Every structure is written in C-alpha cells, then in structure tokens.
Amino acid sequence: MEQTSDWTGRSACALQAASRLSNESFAERLGIAVRTVATWHQKPNLRPKSEMQQLLDTALEQASPSVRERFAALTSGSSDDERARSDGERDEAVTEAEQRLSSDQNIVAALDWLDRQSGWQPGTARRKTAARLVGQNAHSLQDRGKRRGRVNQRDIARALSEYYGDRTGSYGLYGATCGRDAGITSSVLTCPEWLDLDASLVAANDRLTVTRAAMDSSRSLDAEAAEHAVERLTETLTLGTRLVDMPLYRLLGTKISKGLISGSVGIAHFVEYALTADLLEGELVDALASGNATQPGALPLRDKYLPNLDAVLDLPGRLCAGGTLALCAIARPASPYRGEADYLLLVQERSGHVVNAARSLAVTPKGFHQPLTDPRSDAQVGATLRRELEEELFGREEIDNTVGDQRKADPMHPSRLSGPMRWITEHPECVRTECTGFGFSLVSGNFEFPALIVVEDEEFWERYGGQIEANWESSNLRQYSSLDRELLTELVHDVAWSNEGLFAFLQGLRRLSELGGERVALPDVEWEMR
Template sequence: MAVDPWTGRTASALQKALRLSNELFAEQLGIGVRTVASWHQKPDLKPKSEMQQLLDTAYERASATVRARFAELLGQTPVVPPDAEADDEARAAAELRLSADPHIGAALEWLDSHAGWEPGTSRRKVAAKVANVDVRGLRDRGARRGQISQAQVTRALLDYYGRGENGYGTYSAKFGDQDAATTVLTRGEWLDLAAPLLARSDGLTLDPAPFEAPAALDDRALDAAVQRLAETLELGTRLVNMPLYRLRTTGVVNSAVSGTVGIAPFVHYALTMDLLEGELLDALTNGGAGRLPLREYYLPHLEAVTQLDGRLCAGGVLALCAIARPPGLHGDADYLILVQQRSGNVVNANRQLAVIPKGFHQPAADVRADTRLGGTLLREMEEELFGRDDVDNTLGDQRAADPMHPSRLSEPMRWLLERPLGERLRMECTGFGLNLVSGNYEFPSLIVIEDEEFWLRFGGQIEANWEASNLRRYSTLDTDLLSDLLADVAWSNEGLFAVLQGFRRLADLGGHRVNLPAVEWELT
C-alpha cells in the first residue's frame, strides 16, 4: 500500500501502528519531537518532500503486522499475517517499547516494587498480555463506555456510597425547570469561594514527606495494572511519568484555598486510582454496577474518600473561561464561553465535555512554588488555548528552567500579564470537592478576560490542542443555548461542577454582558 501524499493523520497512524511514543518515532525518523507532535495537532498538514521520503522508508521497512495495523487504522481492509507470526511480532514489539520507553520503564519498575516481584517480572507479564489484546475489542469497549451518560455514573455511585454525612454531600444544582447531579463530594463552606488565584488566598503548600503506599497490591489490583499497561501499548495512549501533586490535607476558610500537597509519580495514579472509572463504566455497559472489586479495594466507602492522607488523592484544576467581546456581528457586548469535547487520547474525561483549560495539578519546574493553583491554570492556558507545545510535558521531557518565564510566553499571555492581575485577567477558585469517580480532588475555577481588546487582537489565535477533539463557543447572552449546554448528557462530572459554579460567579461579575441561567446548588 502506498501513501501519497503523507499527511499529519496518516503519519500519526503509522506511529500508532508501530506502537512508538513521540520520542521514539522521532528518533526512528531522525527528526524533532515537535514535528511529530504537530502531526497530531494538524491532521491535514502535508509534510515537506524530504519528510515524505522518510515516512515512505519507515512504512516500507515495517513488518506485515505493522502494515496490517496501519491499514486498519485508516479504515482499509488489512492483510493479516498468520497468527503465530502476529503473536511473535506483537511480543517483540512490546518488548522493544517496554525496554526503550523510559516512562513505561518507570511504570514497570513501580509495578515490580508494589507487587513484590523480582525485577523484570512485570515486563514479561505485560509483554505476554500484549499478544492477547484485541484492539478491535478495545475500540468496541471504548464505544460502549462512551454511551454511558454522566447521569448514569452519578446514580450508580450515589447508590454505591449512599448519602453524605457530617456536612458532606454530593453537589447538585437547579437551573430553570431542570436539575443536574454530580459525583462531586463537597461541603457548603467549600462552595462559592471567589478566591483570587496567584494571591494570598491561593495557599496550597508543599509537604515533602514521602508517601507511604501499600507495600504490595492484591492480585486483582495487580492484574488490572498489568492489563492497563498492555492496553496502553496497543492503543498508543500517552503515558508520561511526570510528578503529580497529591492532596494530603485541605482547609477552605474565609474564601481562601489552603492545605498541603505531596508528590507522587503519575504511573502510581495511572495504575491504581485511574482504573476505577473504567471498571464502573464496563459494569454499567453490562446492565448494572454489580460488584466493583477495584473500588472495594481502593475506595470502599465515603470515609476512605475523605481520608486524604491514607490514599493517593491526585487531581486537577479546571476553569470556565469567559472572554469579553465588543458589540459586533454576534450582537451586543458579551463574554465568549469556551467548552471542549475531550479527545479519545487523554487519560481524564475521555470523550466527554469539559471546560477549558483543564489539567492535572502538577509542578512544572519548581515543586514548592508551583503548588499555587493559578500557576497550573496559566500553564494550561498556554498549552490548551495559545499553542505552547513546549510547556506540555506529554510531548517530551521538561528541560527549561522556567517554562513560564516572561521571555517564553506566547503573545496573548504576555499581553494579558503586562498589567497586574485583575485588570485584564481575573482568575478565581469557585469551589472544591472530591470526585467519587476516582477519588480525585477538583478545584473548579473561573477565568475572565476583562479587556475586550484581547478578543480583537488575539481571538483568531485561540485554538484547542490535541487534548480536545473540538471546541465549542457560546455567548453569555444566549440563555436558551446555555441552558441546553448545562443539560447536555456528555458532561464529565468535574466539568459540570466547574461550569455550574462558574456561571454562578460570572452572573455576579458580568453585568450587562451576561444573561445566564440562574443556578442554585444543593447537597444530596
């Protein structure tokens, strides 16, 4: 099969068929990692002639199994080699990546340690699993999972955990004649914070004490972790072992965020708590929640959810983004609201609606200074809205001493930060909660770009990155469409939490620019 010409889409398909990370694919071709990343971000891009030749060579050198996978990814009928050859090549390809990818290597090392296995045991177990992974079956499973709504997940978890006690409850809200419930466990004093970020009220601090994880996982947890790594290899999912902040203690008082965070490796989260959502979705696709052995092991009851320092509690910061626009073809002066549908290649909120920006709370370079929520939000804006791929640690190692130094900022971000925070750019935390889906902490926030000159200067440069499959826009004067948006069944739980809390705060700030649905929250 010849590809003429190669595009970003077909080049990315070849990379996926080869089961190579961005770094390893770039190394094989002899090009830069950013070039490979650009193919994912711009599928219609046609590489230059010399790049076309490199891709031709890579395809011609590929095995029959790889070519069959490549054809299948492009929706064509693959020529499948004999089963024995396919199994041998699958094992060889798995061993190659397991040995060459440092992030997968870190996951294997972590797994050996927490299983009490001899070094190398997890590599052999994962390689054996790879040979038996049914890629089509995984895609079918992904489609089935995508049919489970946020409301179904919420009902299942409310049935599993029951009602909150001692001031805790799950967040729900009413707007117009409709209502919405979420899986976010919260308290009344954790809501409507209006806490300015990158200020004294942005007060998480670092506790460097090591996390004492369980010495050994049980057999169910180990088997699920091995299966997760095998599926990661087969599907080409990005697994980058960067440090995450894990919440140890929290206190939200007087409209301020406080508490302590420690550090945990991303592979710990990916191979443990992140497995809970998939287990639940699979159970629901089979007609009901039934038994959930991983949930029984990691988060068996609400007490386990709220005892933060006894478990891994990773999480993130996500923000409703509102950009002031002057009167124009769209109508009167308003704010533009941006909403993303998440890509199928992300770990969190896969294929669901979410606000943008959204990201894990993690350090970029300085583990102590980067604990502030506002710093994470600024980085996520650079990555997800302003096109900075050198901040995104999923595309390569972080080598810059300060990736958010003023000299490295994008033009839109530099313009926003030329004035003190609050003049052109307002950032506030609107609440806090613990998501029952995976036990994650969630800090919903609001970003408001107040100066309408920003839209005139930079509106055409705003573009979602690879983490989103599409970007939606809404006017804050269009009440009917906004009500429909809140009622959309495709929301992630944390996304719905953030947009509802964001609407409440923006209604107070927006003046004549807004005509938002009135949102009233309650705890269940």
C-alpha cells in the same frame, strides 16, 4: 462471529481463498495494494501491522456465513509443524513486544513500579504486558470505547450515589437546579463551606504548601490489582494513549474557606495514579455499559481503593491526585453580525487519548495539579491554571510534559510567554482569576478546584482571539455567548458532561452572573447538597 486475533500471511490468504477472490479483487475489497496480498502468499508467517489486522477483522466480520465456514475449515486443520511454527512466531512476537516496551522510558518506569509494588521479580511486569500486547485486538478496544461513550453523566452520578449511599455529616453530592423542574446531580462530593469561595488566585489566598517533597509509593498491590494494572498498560500501548511519568501533587490535608485555599500536598508518581485510582472510572463505566451490577461487592477495584465516603475523606490514607479546571469568559465587543457586547464562553469536547474524562464535555483549561520545575511555588493552584492556559489554549507545546522533556529552568519566565499570556500578565487589572469551589470527584477520588477566568477588556479578544486554539487534549472547541440564556440552559442539561466539568461550569456561571453586568444573561443556577 469468530475472529482471529493474530492474523498472519497464511490466515489472510485463507480468508482470500474462502472468499474465492483473486489477488486484485481481494486487495480491492480490503482497500490495500495488490503487492501486499502477494507478499502474504510469499511470506505466510508474516504478521501484518495492527492497522492491517483491523482491516482483516472487518472483512471477516462482514463476510457471508458460507465464507466464514470455509475460512474456519481452512484454518482449523493446522498440522503439528504448523502449530509449532505458530508457537515460535508468537514467542518471536512477544520478544519484539518486550523490546518495544523497553524503548519507552515512561513505560519502563511504570513496569518497574509495578514489579516493586506487586512483589514481582524484576522483568515480570514487562513479560506479562508483552504477552498480552501480542494478543491484544485494537479493534475490540475501540468498540469498547464506543460502548463507554454511551454511558452518560447522569448514569455515572446515579450509580455512584447508590454505591456510596446516604450523606455523611455536612458532605453531600453537588446538585443544582437550572431553568427546568428536573434538578441536576453530580458525583462530586462537597459541602457548603467549599462552595462559592470567590478566592482570587494570588499568593495571599492561594496557599497550598508542600510538606513532603520526596515521592511516596508505599501502596502494595494484590494479585488482582496487579493484573488490572498490566491490562491498563496493554490498552494504553495498543490505543496510543499518552502516559508520562511526571510527578504530580497528592493532597494530604485541606483548610478551605471563603476567599482562601490552603492545605498540604506531597509528591507522587503519575504512574502510581494511572495504575491504581484511575482504573476506577473504567471499571464503573464498563459495568454500566454492560448492564452489570454496580453496588458494593460488584466493583472489586472500587471496593479496594475507595469503598466508602470515609475512605474518600481520608486523604493521608490514600493517593488523592487531582487538578483544576476553569470556565473561561472573554469580553467581546458588540458586532453588527453577532449583536451586543458579551463574554465568549469556551467548552471543550475531550479527546479519546486523554487519561480521564475521555470523550466528555468539560470547561477549558483542565489539567492535573503537578509541579513544572519548582515543587514549592508550583503548588499554588493558580500556577497550574496559568500553565494550562499556555498549553491548552495559547499554543505553548514546549510546556506540555506529555510531549517531551522539560529542560528550561523557568518555562513560565516572562521572556518565554506567548503573546496572549504576556498580555494577561501585563494587564492584571483586566483579568480576574478565582477559585469558585472545591470537591472530590467520586469517579476516581480526585480533588477538583473549579475556577473562573474572566478577561474583562475587549482589547484581548480583538488582538488575540484568532490565536486561541485547543491542543491535542480536545477533539473540538465550542463557543457560547454569555447572552444566550436558552442555549446555555440546554448546555447545562447535556448528559455528555464529565461530572467535574459540570461542577466547574455551574459554579462558573453562578460567579459570572454576579460579575458580568450587562454582558450576561445567564440561566439562574442554585446549588444544593444531595
């Protein structure tokens, strides 16, 4: 079925004529006001807004073959003057798109970075993105998102296992058995020394240090990589995905052992990550959704940025961003309706507007490891975890750097904390926060610090349970009982997990089974290298 990707008042009226409908009937068909149809007749060169473009796309798609034939006949015979007007209208639309790009400081930063790293003259990335933005069809991108949503955790893990081949040294893909004969394999590269760390996230054990505070943007882009970056910016703007050029930590080296997290980090631009390493996920999932090959040589961006396991482990030689994510377990008292005292376990369904792991299951909180105001002290993994708790579950929107500028000297000062976070800081003996492992997600090469947060005093839930609410990064927040072995076993085997989310969930269950006492009846989880 042919569609027009650039509706005007003239082509909309052509669809009306082909459908042989009055203004009123056509407006009713589209679900819009009659005056809108009248405006199209009065202003044939008018380009409807994106929402209206999608309605017209749908109307054309659902039209009968005879209507589509008449529409094609009405729109295929444009005169030279009409084509000239159309070219002029497109030039005007491109100019408007460039103005839109210039009004967003984060997009401006991304375009400037892209010009520099591609060796383009200043303004080239802006013009290329604006031209694509005018011709972009949001409806087709939404359809692609639905196709991507059909690719599950097992599909991704299987494809990456085949792409990278055999294990190297002690490193392998994290796998586990849980309640069923069929084992689980993830796409997280790890090793035995990085698992079951039980590292309490306090200063003595949480010791990542900043060794290079200046932002590093030395990677150059070839023509193919630059065009993929332009396409990413176009899609981001069309779909309304949040992209904010805040600094983030890049991992340069690690020294991780039982009870200890140490290593070195530098500072990178978020846009550098978003326009390079983060593109690997979309490339892989699109290939899987289309039934295309995923072996080496078939994925150009992966072949360039992350071609083998040696490249994954070469931290100084690549941009390795990442973050931390935690399984939250909150003690609840016994209830005549629910039953015995237990722990509430929280799992989120990720929104379609997040940068990575969109529309997947994950534990919560989950966030990029990045400085808030103090690059040195914020390098602790626990600092990011506390911030994400405030933002994702306790409602502190002011520390969400995707929403507005950060102007507070100390956003996590005790006087500014939410009620739930203040209770946690004032009752350290009642809260356990531990890192349960470490690994690299082969989806995009990110480092991952899975963690477990256990609130052991029932008072917290009684006082603040009603205030716990997911932020915009989640489309839904699920709760599970630590006593529901059967349901948790089913959850473990759900193919909707992100790979890093499943890694954190399984490691969290392992540690909680050791700590939970009579409050838990968890499925038995045993990890293995695959």
